[in-house]
Amino acid sequence: MDEASIRSALVEAMRIATTRLPSDVVDALRAARERETSPLGAAQLDAILENVHVARDSSIPICQDTGMQTFFVEMGTCSPFLGQLKPWIEEAVIAATAAIPLRPNTVDPFTGENPGDNTGRFMPTIHWEVVDGSEIRVSVLPKGGGSENMSTVKMLLPADGLKGVKRAVVEHVVSCGGKPCPPTIIGVGIGGGADVALQLGKKAILREIGSTHPDPVVAAFERELFELINMSGVGPMGLGGETTCLAVHVEYAYRHPASLPLGILVQCWADRRAHVRLAADGTIEVRK
C-alpha cells in the first residue's frame, strides 16, 4: 500500500459513483417502470433506464451535474492513516475532476470564482465520524444541485408530534414537484438541533434502497411516508404517475423538550454512491 494507491482508490470510487448507478437503485427504477400506469411517467422511466445503461457502457457520467463531492468518513481511532486522510481526499477530488471528468461545481459565493477542480473553502464536504477499531470507511455521495435545492429544515413544535412530521414531509416533497428529478430518495432526520436533523437526513440517503431502519417503529414510519408520498401522483419527473419516491429513510436523535427539528433531504433518482474501506494493514476495497 502506498499513498498513490489510496488516492487512486478514492478516484475509482468517485468514478464508480458518477458513472454506475448502484444496483439497488436500478432495481427500484425497474420495479417502478413495471408498476407505472401513466404513459408519460413510463416514458420518463424508460429514458432514465436507457441513460443509466449508456453511462455504464461508455463509462461516462450519468448526469452532467456530477454534484458536490460529499464524503462520509467513519474513522477507526486506531487507524494509522488518520493524519493523511483529509489531504488524500482533496487530492483525489482534483484528480477525479480531470480524469472522469467531473463538472467543476465549486463557486466562491462572494466573487463568483470557480477554481475548476471542485475544491475551495470547506470543499469537498467531509463529514467525520469517530468509530472504534482500526478501519477507515469512506462513502462518496456526489450530490446534485437540483435535488439539494429542494432540501430543507423545519423547526416544528413538539405539540405537532409525529403527525406533524408526516404532514410536513409529504407537503414538502409534493410541493417540490418535478424539480428534484423524481422518483427521489427522501432522507428524513428528526431531532437533535437544526444541523443534526439535516445531517441525519443526509446520512440516511446513503442507506441502500430496500433496507429498513433497525427499529421497527421507525421502519413502519418510513413505510407510511413512502406510501403517502406515492399517493400524490407527482410521478417520474413530475409529469404524473405512480412513483414519486423510490424510498424514504428516517434517522433520529433525541430532541430538546422545546424543539422538534425536521430535516428533509431530497436525492434525485441518480442516487450515486460508492464506498472505500481501508484496513489498518493498508488493504483497500472499493465497492458500489
Added chain:
Amino acid sequence: MRHELILPIDEATSRDLHVGDILYITGKLFTARDEAHRLMIEHSENGAPPPFDPSQMALFHCGPVVRQSGDGWEVVAAGPTTSMRMDLFGRRFLEMFGPRVIIGKGGMGPQTQVAMESVGAVYAQQTGGTGASGAKRIAQVTNVHWLEELGMPEAVWIFDVRSFGPLLVTMDSHGGNLHKQIESTIAARMQSILARIEG
C-alpha cells in the same frame, strides 16, 4: 404527435406544436443558465448583441460536462437543468432573442408563458438526469462563449445536434401547460392524503 424538427423553424411551425407532442431536434442548440441569461441581456441592452443568432437555435437550459479534445471540445454529459431558475429572465429573453424552442426540465412560470404566446415558442422537457444519452446525440461543439468569464457549467456552448430527444412539449404558444394540469390533479389528491394523516 412526433415531430422531427430541423432548426431553424419559423413562427408558424412553432405554433403547430402542442402540449403532448414529442420532438426530436436537428440543428443548433445554445446552452444558457442563470448567469448567461443575465449577461446576454445586459450586453444587448448596452448595444452588444450576442456573437451568434439565438433566434436560429433552440435554447437549452444545461450546464454540460465538456472536455478538450484536440483543438476542439467534446461533450461528456449534457442534460437539462431546472428551468424555473431562469424564469426571472424568461419573458425578456424570449422577446429579445426569439428562440422558438426552450429545452429544460420542470417548466417555467406565467410570465415566460405569456412571452411564449406572444412570440410563438414552445417549452420542451428532456428527462432530468439523462446527461449520458443526451451527449450521444450531440454531433459536435461548434463554439463556446464567455468560458473564461462564466466557467464550464455557466458558459454558452453551441452544440450541433442530430435527432436530439425525445423532448416532451409541456408548454405551448396557445396557453397549454402540462405542469399546471398535473398540479391540479395533485392538489386534489393532497386532500385525501392529509385526511389520511389526520386519520
